[in-house]
Amino acid sequence: xxxxxxxxxxxxxxxxxxxxxxxxxxxxxxxxxxxxxxxxxxxxxxxxxxxxxxxxxxxxxxxxxxxxxxxxxxxxxxxxxxxxxxxxxxxxxxxxxxxxxxxxxxxxxxxxxxxxxxxxxxxxxxxxxxxxxxxxxxxxxxxxxxxxxxxxxxxxxxxxxxxxxxxxxxxxxxxxxxxxxxxxxxxxxxxxxxxxxxxxxxxxxxxxxxxxxxxxxxxxxxxxxxxxxxxxxxxxxxxxxxxxxxxxxxxxxxxxxxxxxxxxxxxxxxxxxxxxxxxxxxxxxxxxxxxxxxxxxxxxxxxxxxxxxxxxxxxxxxxxxxxx
Amino acid sequence: xxxxxxxxxxxxxxxxxxxxxxxxxxxxxxxxxxxxxxxxxxxxxxxxxxxxxxxxxxxxxxxxxxxxxxxxxxxxxxxxxxxxxxxxxxxxxxxxxxxxxxxxxxxxxxxxxxxxxxxxxxxxxxxxxxxxxxxxxxxxxxxxxxxxxxxxxxxxxxxxxxxxxxxxxxxxxxxxxxxxxxxxxxxxxxxxxxxxxxxxxxxxxxxxxxxxxxxxxxxxxxxxxxxxxxxxxxxxxxxxxxxxxxxxxxxxxxxxxxxxxxxxxxxxxxxxxxxxxxxxx
Numbered sequence: 165x166x167x168x169x170x171x172x173x174x175x176x177x178x179x180x181x182x183x184x185x186x187x188x189x190x191x192x193x194x195x196x197x198x199x200x201x202x203x204x205x206x207x208x209x210x211x212x213x214x215x216x217x218x219x220x221x222x223x224x225x226x227x228x229x230x231x232x233x234x235x236x237x238x239x240x241x242x243x244x245x246x247x248x249x250x251x252x253x254x255x256x257x258x259x260x261x262x263x264x265x266x267x268x269x270x271x272x273x274x275x276x277x278x279x280x281x282x283x284x285x286x287x288x289x290x291x292x293x294x295x296x297x298x299x300x301x302x303x304x305x306x307x308x309x310x311x312x313x314x315x316x317x318x319x320x321x322x323x324x325x326x327x328x329x330x331x332x333x334x335x336x337x338x339x340x341x342x343x344x345x346x347x348x349x350x351x352x353x354x355x356x357x358x359x360x361x362x363x364x365x366x367x368x369x370x371x372x373x374x375x376x377x378x379x380x381x382x383x384x385x386x387x388x389x390x391x392x393x394x395x396x397x398x399x400x401x402x403x404x405x406x407x408x409x410x411x412x413x414x415x416x417x418x419x420x421x422x423x424x425x426x427x428x429x430x431x432x433x434x435x436x437x438x439x440x441x442x443x444x445x446x447x448x449x450x451x452x453x454x455x456x457x458x459x460x461x462x463x464x465x466x467x468x469x470x471x472x473x474x475x476x477x478x479x480x481x482x483x484x485x486x487x488x
Numbered sequence: 489x490x491x492x493x494x495x496x497x498x499x500x501x502x503x504x505x506x507x508x509x510x511x512x513x514x515x516x517x518x519x520x521x522x523x524x525x526x527x528x529x530x531x532x533x534x535x536x537x538x539x540x541x542x543x544x545x546x547x548x549x550x551x552x553x554x555x556x557x558x559x560x561x562x563x564x565x566x567x568x569x570x571x572x573x574x575x576x577x578x579x580x581x582x583x584x585x586x587x588x589x590x591x592x593x594x595x596x597x598x599x600x601x602x603x604x605x606x607x608x609x610x611x612x613x614x615x616x617x618x619x620x621x622x623x624x625x626x627x628x629x630x631x632x633x634x635x636x637x638x639x640x641x642x643x644x645x646x647x648x649x650x651x652x653x654x655x656x657x658x659x660x661x662x663x664x665x666x667x668x669x670x671x672x673x674x675x676x677x678x679x680x681x682x683x684x685x686x687x688x689x690x691x692x693x694x695x696x697x698x699x700x701x702x703x704x705x706x707x708x709x710x711x712x713x714x715x716x717x718x719x720x721x722x723x724x725x726x727x728x729x730x731x732x733x734x735x736x737x738x739x740x741x742x743x744x745x746x747x748x749x750x751x752x753x754x755x756x757x758x759x760x761x762x763x764x765x766x767x768x769x
Contacts, residue, residue: 175601176604176608179601179605180608183614190618190621193621300749301749303696304748304749304752305748306720306748307704308704308720309741313741316731422610422611426612429616430612430704449620463609463613464609467607467610468608471608
């Protein structure tokens with residue numbers, strides 16, 4: 165198992181190196197990070213020359229990248245165009261985004277298991293048909309439009325209730341002060357709609373997968389033999405079938421983490437969150453090489469860690485993997 | 489299985505047929521509209537912010553654009569992107585996936601790492617960064633289609649690789665090897681025909697993915713550039729007006745969802761036409 169994990173980690177390193185170089189080179193070639201500074205009246209040429217020197221704009225891109233890697237290896241992700249250290253900047257925004265993502269994933273899994281197993285147990289029932297229609301519709305719905313729909317629904321809901329219950333703008337109310345509890349409630353109110361959007365999108369594909377996996381297990385010979393031994397159906401399904409039917413979903417969820425983070429970027433734009441999505445778009449628009457590359461490395465690392473966690477869960481559930 | 493059998497089985501799949509008919513109809517309508525009023529989607533009328541009417545079936549925006557023509561034009565662009573991406577990604581993915589599955593070794597390692605890349609790095613990020621670099625170009629939809637192909641092919645390669653891997657030690661392959669067939673011949677004549685079902689289903693899925701990625705990029709302002717309308721940008725501009733002029737937000741979104749639903753239905757139809765008889769799944 166340990167060897168398997170180490171091999172997985174070793175495979176991830178070239179992925180991060182290659183993709184970070186691509187992002188570094190593309191953002192570096194996209195534009196002049198000091199364009200805004202240059203266009204501002206009254207900025208001394210010496211200031212621009214100094215900033216240009218600090219950002220090493222005169223050096224070739226591969227050399228700048230290698231310098232960046234050398235510092236990144238020691239945990240220093242450089243500074244942004246405005247001179248802010250990148251690592252804390254990214255961590256601050258990552259915290260905001262992960263709040264939504266780490267809540268949406270379990271929510272999506274729970275929904276997918278309920279719908280998937282439910283419709284597999286009763287094929288062609290009302291639940292099965294409703295689940296099929298719902299997941300097909302959700303798979304076909306772009307996440308940014310679904311976010312817009314839910315935002316609109318949230319506004320209407322608030323109007324109907326007469327006060328703001330679910331917030332539709334931002335990740336927290338500006339300038340909120342008070343007890344720890346008041347702040348938690350405020351953040352929870354802001355979390356509802358974005359998290360729901362992300363969870364629904366993830367749930368759609370997973371529930372289809374869970375349905376197919378459950379049907380497959382229900383037809384497996386060991387389940388037939390459990391039935392033939394006269395075990396009550398409840399025990400056959402609950403104990404024998406379900407445990408194995410839930411395992412494959414773990415792998416699917418793991419492969420979807422990157423896509424979910426990508427979806428979070430769009431959800432954040434709709435709900436005007438200041439998380440990783442905003443940070444990336446600002447970095448790309450401002451040709452901020454260090455922020456964009458740091459963004460990529462940090463998100464890729466998060467995905468890799470989440471993937472490893474999923475592998476561990478998979479191994480814990482499936483002895484064939486654990487002992488391999 | 490002969491192609492006529494597949495066609496007959498596909499035609500029995502009602503929603504799949506409906507998907508083909510609807511998409512063909514949409515594309516034809518957009519083409520006709522493009523012929524009748526070549527710059528109709530760009531024309532500024534004096535009907536500002538009008539609700540849907542006979543004159544403007546989907547209403548107009550604040551500066552008098554006819555939303556129906558804009559949506560048609562945007563849908564056409566999305567479909568063009570989908571077709572280009574699917575052709576490029578399917579050909580590349582099939583060839584490289586088959587090579588990886590059959591040859592193994594370093595070819596397999598390189599292709600597997602590329603697949604990992606797409607599973608580790610959010611695809612939208614690669615596209616956002618590349619789009620920022622390339623957005624000044626003309627014919628932006630073609631560039632976007634190329635970019636999406638680059639991130640879309642590993643998915644198909646993965647499917648093809650898995651199919652080839654499961655078949656390459658079967659006796660008919662050993663027999664072909666024994667008869668002295670070249671690797672290329674074995675891949676194209678013996679192995680790939682067995683992967684047609686898997687390839688065509690993932691190709692249809694790729695179409696939907698391409699549409700979703702193109703519109704997402706345009707939604708962020710990095711996709712199909714003005715003056716060409718894109719469904720993604722229409723949704724983005726309609727968002728702010730969802731309250732006062734709901735048609736600007738809902739119509740582009742509904743058309744977008746319908747396009748993706750059609751692709752999903754076609755995929756289901758192909759799956760049932762090409763797959764084994766299995767009514768329960």
